[in-house]
Amino acid sequence: MRKQWICRAVVVVGVVLGGMGAEFVGAAENDRLRVLVWNVWRGTNKVDQGPEKALALIKESKADVCLLQESYDIEGERPQFGPWAAEQLGWNVWQGKSPHLCVMSPYTMDQTFFHKAWHAIGAELTDPKGRKLHAFSIWIDYRSGAGAYLRAHPSASDQEVLDGESERSGRVAQAAGILKYLEAQSLLGLKTPLLVGGDWNCPSHLDWTEATAKAFPYRRALKLPVSWSMLEAGFVDSFRAVYPDPVKQPGDTWSPLFREKDGEVLPLNRIDRLYYKSNREVPMLRAVSAKVYPEVLEDNAIPVEDRAFPSDHAALLIEYEWVGGE
Numbered sequence: 001m002r003k004q005w006i007c008r009a010v011v012v013v014g015v016v017l018g019g020m021g022a023e024f025v026g027a028a029e030n031d032r033l034r035v036l037v038w039n040v041w042r043g044t045n046k047v048d049q050g051p052e053k054a055l056a057l058i059k060e061s062k063a064d065v066c067l068l069q070e071s072y073d074i075e076g077e078r079p080q081f082g083p084w085a086a087e088q089l090g091w092n093v094w095q096g097k098s099p100h101l102c103v104m105s106p107y108t109m110d111q112t113f114f115h116k117a118w119h120a121i122g123a124e125l126t127d128p129k130g131r132k133l134h135a136f137s138i139w140i141d142y143r144s145g146a147g148a149y150l151r152a153h154p155s156a157s158d159q160e161v162l163d164g165e166s167e168r169s170g171r172v173a174q175a176a177g178i179l180k181y182l183e184a185q186s187l188l189g190l191k192t193p194l195l196v197g198g199d200w201n202c203p204s205h206l207d208w209t210e211a212t213a214k215a216f217p218y219r220r221a222l223k224l225p226v227s228w229s230m231l232e233a234g235f236v237d238s239f240r241a242v243y244p245d246p247v248k249q250p251g252d253t254w255s256p257l258f259r260e261k262d263g264e265v266l267p268l269n270r271i272d273r274l275y276y277k278s279n280r281e282v283p284m285l286r287a288v289s290a291k292v293y294p295e296v297l298e299d300n301a302i303p304v305e306d307r308a309f310p311s312d313h314a315a316l317l318i319e320y321e322w323v324g325g326e
Contacts, residue, residue, distance in 0.1 A: 033127070033285060033320045035135070036063035037197040037274045039313035043072030043081045047310040051078065054310050055085050057293060061317050064105060065125065067137035067274070069199045069313075071095060071102040094123045101137045101198070115181040119174050120196075131322065133285075134187055138178055138198035140226070144168035146203055147267030150218040158222060165225050171202055175226045179233050188233065188277070193285045193320075196235065197274030199313065202226050206237055207246045207270050215247045218267040227273075235275035238318040242290040246270075251292055253314035257307065260300055274318050285320040292316055 036058065044050030051074050058066060071082035078084045082102030086093035092109040095102040098117045103109075111124040113136070122136035144164035150156065166172040178196070182188050203219075204227035213219045227237070243249035253272035260266060278284035293315040298307055 031322060032288075033065070033133070033322065034061065034063045034317060035065045035067065035195060035197065035274060035320070036061050036315060036317050037067045037137075037272055038315035039069040039139075039199040039272060039311060040081055041070055041311035041313060043070060043074050044310050045072070045075050046304060046312075047307050048305045050310040051081060051084065053308065054081065055088055057310075057315060058085060058089070061293075061315070063317065064107065064127070065135050065195070066102075066104040067135060067195075067197045068100075068102040068104065069137060069139045070100045072100055092123075094121065096121060101139060103135055103137050105135070113185060115178060120178045120181065122196075131192070133193040133195060134190070135195040136178075136182070136197070138196060138200070140171045140174040140178075140199075140201055141169040142201040145201060145267075145269070145271070146208075146222070146224065147218045147269050150220070151267055158220060161220065162222060162225070165202060169201075171200075172225050172229075175200075175229055179229065190279050192279065194277040194279065195274060196230075196276070197238075197272075197316070199272050200226055201271055203269040203271060204237060204240070204273060205231075206240045207250065209246060212246050212250075216250070216268070217265065230275050233277075235277050236287070238274045238276055238287040238320075239270065239290045239316065241287040242318075251290070251316075253292060253316060255312045256294055256297055256309060256314050257304065257312040259297070272313055272316050274316060276320070278323075284323045286323050287318055288321050289319040290317070 040054050044054045068082050071080050073080050074084055082095050082104055083093050086104045091104050091106045093104045094112045096114050098121050101121045103123045105125055107125040107127050109123050110126055113122040120136050120138045124134050126132050146161050146164055149161055149164050187194055205224040208219050208222050210221045213221055239251045251270045252268040254269050294309045
């Protein structure tokens with residue numbers, strides 16, 4: 001852990017890119033907290049003017065905290081995407097020795113945390129009213145995703161699908177490691193909010209139900225272990241707190257870019273999620289609005305490098321209201 005201080009700057013509203021999902025309700029400053037979770041896809045290098053397009057979305061979101069994944073080096077003279085974007089905004093930033101995990105915010109950054117370079121980093125933040133929160137950006141193993149496995153093995157047993165979480169990938173162990181680290185840092189029982197969000201590379205058990213198995217391809221009603229472990233640790237799934245019906249509001253984040261292959265629809269899933277713990281004390285947070293970018297999906301015929309949306313992952317924006325306080 002280390003301390004890090006950078007001056008705060010005013011954020012200018014950027015180009016509106018739309019949102020795939022729920023209507024996002026604006027709120028009075030300092031009464032709400034907006035958190036953006038986004039895998040920016042290889043440092044935004046895959047799309048022409050990717051850094052500029054990604055920065056415009058961050059500005060348009062009016063986020064107070066950004067939890068980024070794949071914040072790699074920008075091609076050319078610029079540094080990693082997160083530090084570059086934070087410099088443009090005048091924000092605080094923490095990426096440390098991680099090749100891709102990043103926490104950005106205009107809030108004061110009092111302390112930083114480093115679990116593992118590929119799996120979790122975080123920061124203690126203080127907002128202009130002096131309210132504290134902790135925010136962690138995470139990423140876990142992408143291999144053998146449940147939706148893709150079912151597409152390739154439609155007759156697989158439930159256990160064979162679940163084995164992908166612990167046997168054919170390291171997701172279960174890595175998620176457990178993140179929770180163990182948070183506990184070791186005495187963060188799970190704080191009186192202030194704890195946010196843990198990022199690219200989980202697996203769907204949630206809240207989205208794999210009897211109802212969704214009937215409504216969407218390549219799903220079953222399964223007790224998926226990673227999301228279940230977050231529930232057992234006392235975390236709330238922010239998107240599902242706002243939209244509890246996964247059929248009416250699927251909130252899929254994978255993938256706005258890769259939706260078809262050889263004329264067949266690929267599995268869609270909500271693999272980018274933001275969890276929070278209010279820790280039963282004041283000041284606390286309540287999720288009140290959710291938005292997934294982009295709203296308008298681009299034509300698959302458009303070459304990847306020419307896309308307006310610069311990532312293969314949708315961006316998730318959650319707005320919380322502060323409840324209680326001193």
